[in-house]
Amino acid sequence: MTSSPTPVLLRYAGLEVPRYTSYPTAPRFTESIGDARYRGWLAALDTTAPLSLYLHIPWCRELCWYCGCHTSVARDMARVESYVDDLLAEIDLVAGAMPARMPVAHVHFGGGTPTLLSPDLFLCIMERLNARFDVAADAEIAVEGDPRTLTQPLVDALAAGGVTRVSLGVQELSARVQVAINRVQPLETVEAAVAMLRGAGIGALNIDLMYGLPHQSVTDVRATALAVSSLAPDRVSVFGYAHVPWFKKHQRVIDDAALPQLAERWAQAEAAAEVLTERGGLVEIGIDHFARAHDPLARLQREGRLKRNFQGYTADTASTLIGFGVSSIGALPSAFVQNAREIRPWREAIGERRLPVVRGVELTADDRLRAAVIERIMCDFAADVGAVCAAQGFAPETLDPEIGKLAPLVQDGLAVVEGRTVRVPQDARRLARVVAAGFDAYWQPSPAPRHSVAV
Ligand code: SF4
Incomplete structure (x- = not known):
């Protein structure tokens, strides 16, 4: 109960x-960190310690009104293609600043919507990563996916590129709420995406849910958690909607009066946890994740070795995270660094062969x-x-x-x-x-x- x-x-x-x-948190980053200091830290990396790589794809088909990510609507694929050209150049630049061809244990594509990439673009990025880094044969390669954008050719490309885990954004299945958040995505769309991924041999499946959305009720949350449980995901995250319209202007479309109040938000979070643990067979991980008992997250939690990074709870044990793409954040043993948040300065830096880091904090x-x-x-x-x-x-x-x-x-x-x-x-x-x-x-x-x- x-x-x-x-x-x-x-x-x-x-x-x-x-x-x-992270700690210190991103608002503590200052502009005192740039190309020169980042180069110094990269050059000093331990060449035997595997890296974790994060690639940010800041494009979506359309905007969900609740979105808190750094993304824009891709009006045409030419913009995405041109972005990937610069991303490949950034991979070259950063790899070139390292003391050796570094081992990689974990790759994460986030966004935005990485599954908006065409099969060719995705494979092109993977090819460049493999050329510049020593990506381990058993590396976890994870991709955040929008079920509405998954096609069979793309899923085949993900599998061919070595993807081991996909996180599907579901959020909420009530049609009323989906309209209010501008993300209409019936259960059948999610089921079709899951079937394609499993059919291609991509075994590890995460599903992302939300509570606190406009017009959402405890009954909606329960029904969504139950439907998602029937898909037998390995992990589920349940985040509370963060209404920050002063920071994310598109959230102004959301009617404040339609938002659940605190007691209701609490009840929704509890309802999701109850269904996912009792009906979904998952164990609760930290404040907002759930996982199967055999999943690495659950094992690490049992052993008191669970970690947190910019994606939330993680089984990634690398001590260095390298970020690529606009706004991406990297974590080095001695500092956090962040790339330029807008495309123009990010692109200009890469064009001038400067690392596009513009903010950060030395620990x-x-x-x-x-x-x-x-x-x-x-x-x-x-x-x-x-x-x-x-x-x-x-x-x-x-x-x-x-x-x-x-x-x-x-x-x-x-x-x-x-x-x-x-x-x-x-x-x-x-x-x-x-x-x-x-x-x-x-x-x-x-x-x-x-x-x-x-x-
Ligand atoms: S698909 Fe994801 S990143 Fe894109 S607008 Fe929706 S919530 Fe934001």
Whole structure:
């Protein structure tokens, strides 16, 4: 059965807090990082440590009104083709700045809609990656897909290119909600996409769902989760819609009055979790993922080794993530870097043979320590803060002041503190972001909204 939050917990659900897919979070990036420093970090990479690669395809067939991604409508394929030309040049440029032909264990195509690429364009990118990097035979190659754009020739190309995992954006199956979010995609479209992928031997399937959408109800969420369970996905993510129309202008089309309020959002998240675990046979991973018990995400969670990166919870263990394409973010052992967010400066930099990184942050030892504590809270709902401090070379009492400041959260039932161990109780797990924020040296409640609400 779903549980209802106490009024005290519900008060925290409306807090705007980071999702902690990185720490420090992207708003902390500054323009002090560019081509020269990125080159220095790339040149110093350990040539034996496998990389993870992320490629951003910032094009979609049309815009979904809820979209929070960095994307544009591709009015004609010539623009996509020209983008891929520059992407190939960027791959050459970045690989050329590395000390050797580097091993790669994980490739992720995100967007936007990577499945908008033609079969030839997709294979062309894979060919270039294989030419420039030593992509492992057992590498995970994951692609985010829109079921409306999948065709048999494209699925065949994905399989030929070595794709092992596809994440299908489903979000919600109610026709009423689909109209309100401008993403009309009946269940049959999703079923056809799943059949094509499995028929081509692409075995690992993720499905992305959402709650908190306009006109969406608990009944809708349950029905969608049930229908999705019948497709037997390996992983499901369930994200809360982040209504940030001051940041994403197209979201202004969404009627504020049609949005579920906090208690309803909480109930929808709980309903999805209940159906996916009880009917779908999945285990809950962190705050918003679900996976089969044999899936690497579930195994890593059991072992206390789950990680978070810009895609959310991940089984990717690479210590370096290289981003390609506009707006993509890379994570190096000592820094985060971000490419230009607009196509023109990104393209100009590549044309001038400059790495198109324009922002980032170099990590201090304190950043790394806090990142480790925040990651454990987000992944395990518990952190032995003293042990994390010791493992990072700090005195165990280093973060005692932060633990002390959790007192109001302890009083309100969001956290339990035993010695230096901080735990998020079962009924407050949806609020883990609020507890994690207690260890964020930069975050403070802001009068100007910058983040999505906690639930
Ligand atoms: S398909 Fe995905 S990336 Fe494109 S507009 Fe819709 S939600 Fe955004």
